[in-house]
Amino acid sequence: MNQKNYARIVLVATLLFIYLIVLPIIFRNQRYLLNIVITASLLSCASLGVWITFSIGRINIGQGAFAGIGGYTTAILIMKAGFSFWQSFLLAGLLAALIGFLFGLVILRLKGVYFAMLTLSLTETFRLIFLNAEGLTNGGNGIMGIPRPGALSIAGITIIPNFGRSNIFFYYLSATILIIVFLAVWRLYKSRIGWIFKAIRISEDLTRSCGINIVKYRIMAYSICCFLGGIAGSLFTVFYQNIFPASFQVNDSVYFMLYCFLGGLDYLAGPILGAFVLTGAFEVLRFIQKYQEGIYACIMIALMLWLPNGLMSLNLGKVFGKRKEKELETTEADKLLKSYNPDSGRKSLKKEG
Amino acid sequence: MVIQMILNGLMLGLSYALIALGLTLIFAIMNILNFAHGQMYMLGGFVVYYFYYVFGLNYFFALFMCIPTLALIGVIFEKFFFRRVLTLGRREESSMLLAMGTALLLENIALIAFGYKEQGVPPLIHGVIKIFGGYLPADRAFIILMSVLLIIGLLVFIYKTRPGRALRALAQDKEVTYLMGVDVNKITMLGFAVGAALAGLAGGLLALTFPIFSGSGTPITIKSFLMIMIGGAGVVPGAIIGGFLLGMVESFGYGLISGSMTYLIIFAMIILLLIFRPQGIMGKPWG
Amino acid sequence: MYFEMKDIEVNYDHIRALKGISITLEKGNIITLIGANGAGKTTTLKAITGLVKIGSGEIWFKDQRIDVLPPQKVVSLGIAMVPEGRHIYPFMSVKDNLLMGAFLRRDGQEIKKDMEMVFDYFPRLKERLRQQGGTLSGGEQQMLAIGRALMARPELLLLDEPSLGLAPNLVQRIGEAITVINEQEKLSVILVEQNAKMALKISNKGYVLETGNIVLEQESKDLIKNDHVRKFYLGG
Numbered sequence: 099m100n101q102k103n104y105a106r107i108v109l110v111a112t113l114l115f116i117y118l119i120v121l122p123i124i125f126r127n128q129r130y131l132l133n134i135v136i137t138a139s140l141l142s143c144a145s146l147g148v149w150i151t152f153s154i155g156r157i158n159i160g161q162g163a164f165a166g167i168g169g170y171t172t173a174i175l176i177m178k179a180g181f182s183f184w185q186s187f188l189l190a191g192l193l194a195a196l197i198g199f200l201f202g203l204v205i206l207r208l209k210g211v212y213f214a215m216l217t218l219s220l221t222e223t224f225r226l227i228f229l230n231a232e233g234l235t236n237g238g239n240g241i242m243g244i245p246r247p248g249a250l251s252i253a254g255i256t257i258i259p260n261f262g263r264s265n266i267f268f269y270y271l272s273a274t275i276l277i278i279v280f281l282a283v284w285r286l287y288k289s290r291i292g293w294i295f296k297a298i299r300i301s302e303d304l305t306r307s308c309g310i311n312i313v314k315y316r317i318m319a320y321s322i323c324c325f326l327g328g329i330a331g332s333l334f335t336v337f338y339q340n341i342f343p344a345s346f347q348v349n350d351s352v353y354f355m356l357y358c359f360l361g362g363l364d365y366l367a368g369p370i371l372g373a374f375v376l377t378g379a380f381e382v383l384r385f386i387q388k389y390q391e392g393i394y395a396c397i398m399i400a401l402m403l404w405l406p407n408g409l410m411s412l413n414l415g416k417v418f419g420k421r422k423e424k425e426l427e428t429t430e431a432d433k434l435l436k437s438y439n440p441d442s443g444r445k446s447l448k449k450e451g
Numbered sequence: 452m453v454i455q456m457i458l459n460g461l462m463l464g465l466s467y468a469l470i471a472l473g474l475t476l477i478f479a480i481m482n483i484l485n486f487a488h489g490q491m492y493m494l495g496g497f498v499v500y501y502f503y504y505v506f507g508l509n510y511f512f513a514l515f516m517c518i519p520t521l522a523l524i525g526v527i528f529e530k531f532f533f534r535r536v537l538t539l540g541r542r543e544e545s546s547m548l549l550a551m552g553t554a555l556l557l558e559n560i561a562l563i564a565f566g567y568k569e570q571g572v573p574p575l576i577h578g579v580i581k582i583f584g585g586y587l588p589a590d591r592a593f594i595i596l597m598s599v600l601l602i603i604g605l606l607v608f609i610y611k612t613r614p615g616r617a618l619r620a621l622a623q624d625k626e627v628t629y630l631m632g633v634d635v636n637k638i639t640m641l642g643f644a645v646g647a648a649l650a651g652l653a654g655g656l657l658a659l660t661f662p663i664f665s666g667s668g669t670p671i672t673i674k675s676f677l678m679i680m681i682g683g684a685g686v687v688p689g690a691i692i693g694g695f696l697l698g699m700v701e702s703f704g705y706g707l708i709s710g711s712m713t714y715l716i717i718f719a720m721i722i723l724l725l726i727f728r729p730q731g732i733m734g735k736p737w738g
Numbered sequence: 739m740y741f742e743m744k745d746i747e748v749n750y751d752h753i754r755a756l757k758g759i760s761i762t763l764e765k766g767n768i769i770t771l772i773g774a775n776g777a778g779k780t781t782t783l784k785a786i787t788g789l790v791k792i793g794s795g796e797i798w799f800k801d802q803r804i805d806v807l808p809p810q811k812v813v814s815l816g817i818a819m820v821p822e823g824r825h826i827y828p829f830m831s832v833k834d835n836l837l838m839g840a841f842l843r844r845d846g847q848e849i850k851k852d853m854e855m856v857f858d859y860f861p862r863l864k865e866r867l868r869q870q871g872g873t874l875s876g877g878e879q880q881m882l883a884i885g886r887a888l889m890a891r892p893e894l895l896l897l898d899e900p901s902l903g904l905a906p907n908l909v910q911r912i913g914e915a916i917t918v919i920n921e922q923e924k925l926s927v928i929l930v931e932q933n934a935k936m937a938l939k940i941s942n943k944g945y946v947l948e949t950g951n952i953v954l955e956q957e958s959k960d961l962i963k964n965d966h967v968r969k970f971y972l973g974g
């Protein structure tokens with residue numbers, strides 16, 4: 099037990115060391131490689147959101163739409179309304195969460211393929227909205243020349259100075275945000291809310307019958323997902339300094355899903371691992387340009403055929419991924435729900451909102 | 452003007468119905484959303500392009516060749532990919548990601564084999580038919596006719612033949628279908644093959660009016676999802692209604708407003724529809 | 739022996755549902771399996787038709803080993819099953835449901851004749867020929883399920899709780915129908931029932947199943963008088 103914990107701490111520390119110190123030092127003069135790691139960090143952030151929707155039993159192919167919302171909010175606020183990056187970053191996340199909340203009221207009633215198909219078309223819908231709202235978005239021409247983040251000062255005190263176009267700064271910005279997001283989600287899944295999310299996936303009816311307002315919780319999960327999509331999109335936009343309707347498409351939404359799968363749906367670190375491995379592999383495969391996407395497709399197929407539980411289900415999972423949560427049967431859902439003692443039992447009599 | 456849009460809508464709607472039927476068939480039988488459906492449509496176009504235009508063979512032969520080609524691809528997918536994942540996989544997400552992988556795979560094979568370029572085939576029948584002041588190119592009239600014939604053919608197959616009955620049975624209750632003595636594996640494979648062949652035939656037909664290129668698959672996949680959401684997934688009449696409606700609305704939208712605005716409105720309407728009827732218009736497991 | 743199960747074990751993931759049961763049946767007889775919920779009755783029938791894989795043991799039917807065959811082969815040998823909860827096709831007409839029962843047969847004329855035979859047993863079905871299966875009443879659905887099994891012209895009929903959820907007078911009618919079919923069509927029957935009274939009345943021999951084991955095996959007329967059976971299955 100202790101030994102296992104020890105191994106885990108060592109592993110986490112090593113990974114953090116590599117991520118925060120080794121990689122930036124090695125790549126400091128190789129802008130291109132540094133950019134890849136930044137991309138992977140941001141993709142992880144959005145994929146974590148998708149992972150949350152997986153955890154409540156919904157297949158979400160719509161994260162691209164919310165990345166787009168976040169991106170355009172940031173671009174418009176900075177370029178047209180003169181906001182600073184920091185303000186618009188926060189607003190981008192909140193707006194994405196709000197829109198996710200409103201859609202969630204309606205579409206979370208759907209399950210399975212219907213939810214998947216609908217979120218897929220959501221991505222396409224928002225692409226078209228960005229294309230058509232020319233007054234705000236410049237249509238197909240996109241918004242270009244967006245400045246990188248400036249200084250952040252609160253009450254006259256400069257907290258983050260202006261780093262100009264330094265990529266190292268952006269590297270640490272994305273790394274910090276990914277780590278904060280990961281810790282926040284990890285904390286969430288340690289709490290009773292995390293239990294409820296998992297219970298919802300196993301059986302909505304059973305969870306409801308335990309007196310839990312599942313509508314509230316699944317909307318919460320979806321809004322968090324959209325928030326993460328929004329802030330990732332916002333960062334992407336200032337990182338690339340431009341945004342187009344085609345910046346976030348259906349394929350991107352599919353890839354967010356893929357990252358979760360590759361890492362392993364049962365593990366919180368799964369989407370991060372998936373995003374880093376695939377983004378890295380993607381760059382390696384770039385050398386065989388012509389066949390790149392085809393090989394990518396083969397990875398997807400092979401993964402489902404031979405490694406349906408993702409990379410984390412390999413040995414690595416034993417050290418890092420805590421205990422592996424098996425596919426829970428309904429009886430186990432029962433246990434799960436019993437072990438969590440709803441402190442507000444009286445709510446059970448109320449109908450869901 | 453209105454007549455013209457109706458004529459275009461007829462052609463689109465009927466050929467879309469064909470596409471949606473294939474998708475819904477595969478969904479009903481295996482509970483798989485075939486993301487590669489659009490790519491199968493695209494390959495059908497290339498089959499016709501090669502047999503009809505490049506090799507200079509008879510068009511009907513070229514169109515017919517869509518059936519064995521796509522059926523073979525369907526059988527391979529079913530036998531080597533989906534069957535394994537469906538028996539192993541405990542989450543429905545797995546088969547969905549697999550389906551996305553097959554779509555990407557087909558698209559890339561096509562890209563390598565055929566390049567990016569848009570291709571076209573010479574018209575089959577020259578001339579234009581004038582109906583109530585609208586113009587209908589003879590090829591489009593031909594597409595309408597063929598789509599209707601194929602839809603009728605499929606309905607007869609599903610509702611009147613022995614394998615068709617087994618397909619319906621399988622979609623409604625798998626376990627009991629074993630007890631009827633049906634070779635479930637074989638029938639599942641048949642269903643996938645028929646679904647794929649339908650997409651190919653639609654591609655082969657529409658090759659007469661639309662450009663053929665390796666990237667044409669994804670938009671068709673998205674459209675076919677919309678069709679079965681409108682009509683109800685896994686329901687035969689729903690697929691026909693969904694396909695026909697989408698084709699008509701698209702035709703009117705393109706005539707009256709811009710293409711992307713049309714789809715924006717369609718998406719909004721579908722979301723509204725699903726609020727009131729989450730299962731689509733004909734929503735029930737199987738009809 | 740016409741039909742025999744030897745030491746059959748069946749395991750679901752972690753649960754051992756059958757712990758080595760043996761059953762024999764002579765041609766033309768009706769045997770019944772009775773037992774409480776979860777005793778393993780349905781599992782026994784599924785093992786016969788190949789719907790679940792058996793862990794060990796052998797199943798023989800007419801001098802052929804059938805536990806190695808896939809379901810469709812077992813069915814083609816003349817074994818038909820009426821599953822628990824009927825499982826008729828809800829979106830198919832009564833006629834198509836019946837035709838599905840005859841799926842393996844190619845003799846069109848004979849199929850028509852057999853359909854008439856089914857209508858003789860269950861005239862109600864004839865009136866509802868075009869109605870969708872799912873819209874039939876519970877009793878009608880049970881008739882359809884039995885009729886569908888008969889359409890295969892089986893030699894051995896497996897019935898899983900045909901009286902489930904039916905009113906007492908209907909239970910009696912189903913019981914009578916089984917007897918008549920057994921006599922007229924020279925059919926052997928394995929009848930699984932919770933309704934032990936009806937089952938023991940119409941069967942030749944009975945087996946009592948408890949948590950995967952056969953605990954009693956006697957002529958039905960003796961079993962009715964057995965204290966254990968009276969206490970636990972006939973309500974005192």
Ligand SMILES: Nc1ncnc2c1ncn2[C@@H]1O[C@H](COP(=O)(O)OP(=O)(O)OP(=O)(O)O)[C@@H](O)[C@H]1O
Pocket residue numbers: 750751753755773774775776777778779780781782822932
């Ligand atoms: N698919 C399955 N997976 C796991 N366990 C199963 C499965 N089917 C049945 N079991 C278990 O096997 C045991 C026997 O089940 P079975 O259905 O054979 O009982 P039964 O005698 O038919 O009961 P009933 O009278 O309620 O129909 C039960 O404990 C049941 O929970």
Ligand SMILES: [Mg+2]
Pocket residue numbers: 779780781822898
């Ligand atoms: Mg049972």
